[in-house]
Amino acid sequence: MKCKRCGQQAEVELPSHNAAFCRDCFFVFFQRQVEKAIKKWQMFKPHEHILVAVSGGKDSLALWDILVKLGYRVSGLFVDLKIEGFSEKAREKVEKFAHQRQGHLIILDLAEEGIAIPWVVKYTRKTPCSICGQIKRYYFNHIAYKNKFQVLATGHNLDDEASRLLANVLRWQMPYLIEQSPILPSVYGFAKKVKPLYRLGEYETAAYAFLRGIDYFAGSCPYSKGATFLRYKQYMNQLELEFPGTKLDFYEGFLKKIGPLFQSSVKKNQDLHLCPECGYPTIAPQCGICRLKHKIKNGKE
Ligand code: SF4
Ligand code: ZN
Helix, strand or coil, rough: CCCCCCCCEEEEHHHHHEECCHHHHHHHHHHHHHHHHHHHCCCCCCCCCCECCCCCCCHHHHHHHHHHCCEEEEEEEECCCCCCHHHHHHHHHHHHHHHHHEEEEECCCCCCCCCCHHHHHHHCCHHHHHHHHHHHHHHHHHHHHHHHCEECCCCCCCHHHHHHHHHHHCCCHHHHHHHCCCCCCCCCCCCEEECCCCCCHHHHHHHHHEEECCCCCCCCHHCCCCCCCHHHHHHHHHHHHHHHHHHHHHHHHHHHHHHHHHHHHCCCCCCCCCCCCCCCCEECCCHHHHHHCCCCHHHHH
């Protein structure tokens, strides 16, 4: 198969774009998709300092890599979840990546915060992934906001977004649909959040990371077994296989046709105030993370 751009031998085939590329032309394609996302949603300006949440996986490290390549000022944030046999390996990859590129890396250790994921799992009835997601969002936001980063970027890709959209649409989860956008502005105590990889699928970020020589962590979390988000990804993959381009059409179609309607109807954060203990926005007298920390502390005593 020949490269669509230059006619040389292709290395990456992309049926969803009806194209195949050689290594160099694939990098051009990847970069253009990221630039298009940044420009279309005005994610950040050239002088702004970006905090990238990194997990050690292909997506977030590819994001850090491409943003630096595009000339942006970037710092990484790794939240060490303290999941045995998983977190230490992921952390090693992130530290190696930052060290090799002399990138600025912030590490937040959940054990030091009194809220390591294995402890939390014992004290809540929520599923591990839902509580883990809540804790990560809290610290991503907290660190970005407190350290005055202009924007927080995450490595969510098209597969993440399309499968999440499918799950939310099937249950008409309006509060989640309203927030399903590649950009969320900074509002009352919340940092601005962006997803510059939203136009690129998992296969594309993996190919980019591999071809760029990024040594990423490919292991899976022990809590992910049977997680429903993986099932929705599989359903989307089946559709994509039969009808190439479905994921992008589905998600882009949502953003174009329905997204603005949802977003304009949001009455944002009317009842929010800042948690008296940690300063995080909440509608309860104390934020959920501070309550959880107390629960764990009391349970251990
Ligand atoms: Fe957290 Fe679930 Fe991801 Fe594991 S799979 S890191 S518990 S969100
Ligand atoms: Zn709090």
